[in-house]
Amino acid sequence: MTDQTTAAFDLDCEGVTKNFGTFRAVDGVSFSIPTGTFFSILGPSGCGKTTLMRMIAGFEEPSAGDIRIKGKSVLSVPPNKRNVKMVFQHLALFPMMDVHDNIAYGLRCAGVPKAEIGARVADVLERVALPDLARRQIHQLSGGQKQRIAIARCMALNPDVLLLDEPLGALDLKLREAMKIELKLLQHQFDTTFVYITHDQSEALVMSDYVAVMNAGRFEQIGRPEELYHAPATAFVAGFVGDSNRWSGTARGTEGETVHIETETGLALGGSPRGTAPIAAGTAVEVFVRPEFITVTRATEPAPEAANHHDGTIDSVLFNGANSRVLVRPPAGGLIEADVTLTGGTSDLRAGDAVRLSWDAAQTMVFAA
Amino acid sequence: MARSMTSPALLLGYRLYVGAFFVFLAAPLFAAGIFAFNDSLFPALPWQGFTLDWFFNDTEPKLGMFHDRRLLSGLYYSFVIALLVSLLSVFVGTTNAFLFVRREFPFKNALYIVMIVPLVIPGVILGISILVFASNIANAVWDAWEVEISLLRPGIVLVVLGQFSFIATITSLVITARLRKFDTSLEEAALNLGASRARVLFTITLPFLRPAMIAAGIVAFLVSFENFNTTLFLVGSESPLTITMYDRMAKIGSTPVLNAVSFFLMVGSGLLALLSVVAQRPGQPD
Amino acid sequence: MSRDARRLSLILLFAPFALWILLLIALPHLGILALSMREKVAPRVYEFGFGNYAEFITEPIYWNTLLRTGSMSLLVTFLALIIGFPIAYYIAKIAGKRARGALFLMCLIPLWVSDLIRAFGWILLLRESGVISRSLQWMGLTQSGIEFLYNDAAVIVGLVYTVILFMIVPLVSTLDGMGDDMIEAGYNLGGNSLTVLRRIIVPYAMPGIVAGCIVVFMMTAGSYLTPILLGGKNSSWFTEQIYNQFISRFNWEGGAAFGVLLLLFTSGVVWIGLRLSGQSLANTVARS
Numbered sequence: 008m009t010d011q012t013t014a015a016f017d018l019d020c021e022g023v024t025k026n027f028g029t030f031r032a033v034d035g036v037s038f039s040i041p042t043g044t045f046f047s048i049l050g051p052s053g054c055g056k057t058t059l060m061r062m063i064a065g066f067e068e069p070s071a072g073d074i075r076i077k078g079k080s081v082l083s084v085p086p087n088k089r090n091v092k093m094v095f096q097h098l099a100l101f102p103m104m105d106v107h108d109n110i111a112y113g114l115r116c117a118g119v120p121k122a123e124i125g126a127r128v129a130d131v132l133e134r135v136a137l138p139d140l141a142r143r144q145i146h147q148l149s150g151g152q153k154q155r156i157a158i159a160r161c162m163a164l165n166p167d168v169l170l171l172d173e174p175l176g177a178l179d180l181k182l183r184e185a186m187k188i189e190l191k192l193l194q195h196q197f198d199t200t201f202v203y204i205t206h207d208q209s210e211a212l213v214m215s216d217y218v219a220v221m222n223a224g225r226f227e228q229i230g231r232p233e234e235l236y237h238a239p240a241t242a243f244v245a246g247f248v249g250d251s252n253r254w255s256g257t258a259r260g261t262e263g264e265t266v267h268i269e270t271e272t273g274l275a276l277g278g279s280p281r282g283t284a285p286i287a288a289g290t291a292v293e294v295f296v297r298p299e300f301i302t303v304t305r306a307t308e309p310a311p312e313a314a315n316h317h318d319g320t321i322d323s324v325l326f327n328g329a330n331s332r333v334l335v336r337p338p339a340g341g342l343i344e345a346d347v348t349l350t351g352g353t354s355d356l357r358a359g360d361a362v363r364l365s366w367d368a369a370q371t372m373v374f375a376a
Numbered sequence: 377m378a379r380s381m382t383s384p385a386l387l388l389g390y391r392l393y394v395g396a397f398f399v400f401l402a403a404p405l406f407a408a409g410i411f412a413f414n415d416s417l418f419p420a421l422p423w424q425g426f427t428l429d430w431f432f433n434d435t436e437p438k439l440g441m442f443h444d445r446r447l448l449s450g451l452y453y454s455f456v457i458a459l460l461v462s463l464l465s466v467f468v469g470t471t472n473a474f475l476f477v478r479r480e481f482p483f484k485n486a487l488y489i490v491m492i493v494p495l496v497i498p499g500v501i502l503g504i505s506i507l508v509f510a511s512n513i514a515n516a517v518w519d520a521w522e523v524e525i526s527l528l529r530p531g532i533v534l535v536v537l538g539q540f541s542f543i544a545t546i547t548s549l550v551i552t553a554r555l556r557k558f559d560t561s562l563e564e565a566a567l568n569l570g571a572s573r574a575r576v577l578f579t580i581t582l583p584f585l586r587p588a589m590i591a592a593g594i595v596a597f598l599v600s601f602e603n604f605n606t607t608l609f610l611v612g613s614e615s616p617l618t619i620t621m622y623d624r625m626a627k628i629g630s631t632p633v634l635n636a637v638s639f640f641l642m643v644g645s646g647l648l649a650l651l652s653v654v655a656q657r658p659g660q661p662d
Numbered sequence: 663m664s665r666d667a668r669r670l671s672l673i674l675l676f677a678p679f680a681l682w683i684l685l686l687i688a689l690p691h692l693g694i695l696a697l698s699m700r701e702k703v704a705p706r707v708y709e710f711g712f713g714n715y716a717e718f719i720t721e722p723i724y725w726n727t728l729l730r731t732g733s734m735s736l737l738v739t740f741l742a743l744i745i746g747f748p749i750a751y752y753i754a755k756i757a758g759k760r761a762r763g764a765l766f767l768m769c770l771i772p773l774w775v776s777d778l779i780r781a782f783g784w785i786l787l788l789r790e791s792g793v794i795s796r797s798l799q800w801m802g803l804t805q806s807g808i809e810f811l812y813n814d815a816a817v818i819v820g821l822v823y824t825v826i827l828f829m830i831v832p833l834v835s836t837l838d839g840m841g842d843d844m845i846e847a848g849y850n851l852g853g854n855s856l857t858v859l860r861r862i863i864v865p866y867a868m869p870g871i872v873a874g875c876i877v878v879f880m881m882t883a884g885s886y887l888t889p890i891l892l893g894g895k896n897s898s899w900f901t902e903q904i905y906n907q908f909i910s911r912f913n914w915e916g917g918a919a920f921g922v923l924l925l926l927f928t929s930g931v932v933w934i935g936l937r938l939s940g941q942s943l944a945n946t947v948a949r950s
Contacts, residue, residue: 066564
């Protein structure tokens with residue numbers, strides 16, 4: 008997964024496992040993060056991603072496996088001696104100190120001389136573009152400012168790796184969108200490895216160089232965002248990353264690259280086999296088709312050439328500007344989502360219209376269940 | 377607001393009732409305070425004119441409180457006792473808070489109840505039980521080695537221990553409540569920034585607890601200062617103020633110098649109580 | 663932290679608690695229990711026995727005093743609840759935001775004044791030469807002075823006054839936690855004031871009510887100054903009996919027995935109260 012010639016990894020995990028009693032929260036996770044990347048760990052809540060991060064920070068001890076920072080194992084290093092800094096979910100800025108003292112805290116712990124502390128705090132504030140806020144109290148800051156101060160507090164210590172534990176979770180939608188871009192820019196600016204934990208796939212896709220999808224204590228797939236989206240390795244990744252129409256069904260036979268499926272709702276589909284497990288006639292399968300790959304044409308108009316055609320009527324139109332969507336009910340039952348462009352003109356699709364849906368076999372991802 | 381439900385007449389009646397209640401609350405305190413300024417030998421009507429003699433006059437029969445040696449020494453002992461009690465109770469309250477909020481150990485819930493119990497034991501019983509216990513030990517030591525441990529005989533040490541025995545519950549509850557509100561990720565953040573455990577404690581956790589510790593200390597001080605029931609059984613020759621005042625009342629009857637002391641105490645406690653309220657709400661959200 | 667360090671710090675945190683409870687609460691109480699079961703048979707010669715308790719039972723004045731103390735304490739508790747509840751409700755739910763803080767503070771101020779001063783104030787108001795009597799004379803309503811002091815009513819007034827704040831404070835904090843919407847929903851669903859009070863407000867405030875009642879009852883039953891100063895010679899309060907045994911008659915064994923009896927009696931009443939109200943000590947007193 009690295010496109011760099013030097014094998015410089017800021018963070019390596021090897022077979023990291025964590026048991027809480029009989030419950031295995033993290034199960035043999037291995038990965039390496041190249042220097043200077045934005046790496047996200049994406050997973051539903053309870054998948055073990057927070058536990059994994061706490062082990063990297065040193066707040067939990069792995070039951071098995073090894074964690075290396077810049078090539079050196081840190082298992083025996085206590086949390087306050089690791090050069091891995093962490094932005095907490097609720098930021099954990101110290102309310103009894105002002106901005107300057109929050110940022111200076113780590114420097115003072117490190118025994119940086121007094122004279123130098125002032126300069127370094129000013130420098131890092133400059134880099135997060137909040138140079139005038141040094142003497143503000145924490146409760147006087149806006150949500151976005153707090154975010155940047157929390158990052159500045161860590162970056163003042165020049166960490167090898169910065170961990171971020173869903174720090175955008177508490178922000179409202181608008182600010183969250185803005186902060187996504189900002190975080191990416193900050194990462195470039197500091198040129199430090201960021202490990203970002205989130206359950207929000209859009210955060211992970213937008214910001215990251217690499218994303219690891221985690222489920223039930225294991226990594227399902229590590230890859231670039233577009234790989235995860237277009238070439239998911241497992242059914243879980245296909246379902247978790249991006250929107251899709253999803254069917255359960257049975258394989259009826261294969262023909263070259265194409266596998267023929269009959270879904271439980273009775274649709275006959277042609278798809279392309281994905282994942283590692285072999286698919287033959289009789290295999291139970293999960294089928295995913297992303298709404299943007301389905302073309303909607305009126306029943307009266309010619310449909311494009313494609314492996315899959317299904318007629319139906321529009322059940323409802325979900326208007327959302329350029330990202331509008333229709334829900335189509337085929338005669339067999341169930342609903343199929345397809346993206347459409349609505350221009351506001353009289354030719355727009357409406358509920359009740361008869362339509363034909365078309366999509367390619369290559370866009371129909373079939374996994375053995 | 378729930379008041380929208382009631383009719384205006386009812387609300388007026390309600391307000392009058394509340395007003396009457398506060399008159400009821402204030403009346404005896406007012407009576408106790410006002411006669412300190414009446415130029416009379418008895419704390420009673422009619423009003424004879426304003427005077428500060430009961431505070432500052434240095435001759436009998438109107439000996440002012442600041443020249444009354446017994447009252448002053450009572451004030452001094454009360455102060456010393458209250459100071460010791462509040463220091464001790466805040467310390468134990470803080471360790472108890474960490475014990476019950478941060479640690480897991482067997483019978484934790486039962487022991488938490490045990491911690492509350494001293495607050496509901498009648499003060500008189502705390503007094504006699506500690507008196508008996510201390511005397512038993514002192515007697516046993518005397519019988520065994522002929523050594524007299526005067527600390528275990530009625531006196532300041534026993535008074536402090538007796539008051540501490542139930543005031544520690546109050547401080548524990550106050551400080552525990554604050555520690556429960558503490559977000560432990562602040563400690564983890566400090567550790568993550570490279571602080572040692574001790575540094576985290578002194579720069580993060582204790583500063584967070586400080587308002588509660590100050591407030592608990594003030595409450596402990598005031599409760600100790602006004603305590604009578606427990607103190608009564610444990611007091612030696614160094615009588616604190618409440619005991620001195622009670623003796624005066626029982627032996628001489630009420631005199632306006634007692635009003636002067638009452639006024640002085642009310643103002644002092646009022647100021648301290650206000651201070652504890654201020655300490656509880658610094659300019660930071662919890 | 664390593665395992666050993668954790669264990670050591672747990673021991674260090676546990677030590678003050680254990681010393682406090684063991685040396686100042688548990689052992690002293692076992693001590694008076696043991697002492698109460700000792701009978702003096704000759705100077706400096708003692709025997710195990712229940713003579714001190716037998717004396718309590720055979721001497722009607724003792725158990726009458728205990729029953730009187732208990733019943734008057736219950737009455738005081740009841741009065742404090744009836745008088746205090748509307749006040750707490752007003753502070754928590756009806757007063758405006760600013761008035762609320764001020765009223766609450768006003769409620770607290772007498773809390774920081776000694777029992778002695780409060781009783782002293784009542785003496786100055788109630789006695790024959792006191793403010794009320796003199797004022798009535800001045801208004802011509804009575805010729806001679808009236809003695810309001812040294813009767814049960816004065817004792818009850820003084821006790822209610824002394825303890826009512828301990829009823830109001832927990833009530834305010836529980837009522838404060840109850841959203842106005844809950845009351846409004848009650849009316850909205852067709853309840854009248856009485857049903858809303860009975861079905862919504864009182865059940866919600868139950869932990870506060872029980873907490874207040876426990877503290878008030880224990881304080882009243884264990885009080886010493888107020889009954890003696892306001893009730894005079896014949897106040898017959900049980901703590902006075904304990905004092906007499908201990909200090910005046912120097913009969914520690916008898917006094918210890920009385921102490922144990924008072925403790926058992928009051929704890930019994932509190933236990934019955936908790937049982938009847940379905941609450942526990944942890945969610946009532948511990949919360950206030």
